Amino acid sequence: MRPPRRLAAVLAVAAGLALAGGARAQGGGGVAARRLRFAEQGKQLVVSAAFTDLFDEDTLEELDSGFATTIVLRSYVYTKGQEQPVAFAAATVRIVYDLWEEVYLVQINDPRGERNARRATRAEALKEATTLAVFPVASLSQVAIGPIYQVAMIVELNPVSQEMLADVRRWLARPQGRDEVAGNSSFFGSFVSIFVNPKIEEAERTLKFRSQRFYRVKR
Secondary structure, three states, rough: OHHHHHHHHHHHHHHHHHHHHHHHHHHOOOEEEOEEEEEEEOOOOEEEEHHHOOOOOHHHHHOOOOEEEEEEEEEEEEEOOOOOOEEEEEEEEEEEEOOOEEEEEEEEEEOOEEEEEEOHHHHHHHHHHOOEEEEEEEEEEOOOOOEEEEEEEEEEEEEEOHHHHHHHHHHHHHOHHHHHHHOOOOOOOOHHHHOOOOOOEEEEEEEOOOOOOOOOOOO
8 A cells, every 4th residue: 555645845834823823713612723644645635643632530440341432533624714614524433341351342433444453451442542543534636736724623432412423323334425424414514513603412521623724735
């Protein structure tokens, strides 16, 4: 597989402005600035990042209970100045500690398919579950050369909304026609409706963040 092509020039130009104004520009939306690593892989725009801070001391202890822990990640790509996203992507993660085998089972379902891992320690399971590595957030056909973009993400730990979880699973189950599924779902709307004034939904913990600004250049 050809290694992803870094967007080094893009990030060098746009990152400073985005990070300088990031958190303040969110107003009351509670969306923090977070630096992501971007690359082009095949026909996809991919990102790499980590979100171990989704867990606190209490929720880390719950990983040893034997009950399933669920993480749902939703990713949106926005053009600067526009409220409607140009692309959507999602992933789910399920972590269970097998009390008999004394091993952590991690199941990840994202646009690349389903992956299963067995990890001997909680730290290893946490890293597996909260690390994005070349995660596809958009087709390159959706991210034009020239305009400035940002990626915004919501990551929820054990979300209560069964409707949202069903929407994400339905989207993941459709390799073709995913845009159609997203467009008809309850979670595909404007930046304000999703991040600033969302419906009141509960989860044990929630992270909301968006990336530095970036743009594609012609190769």
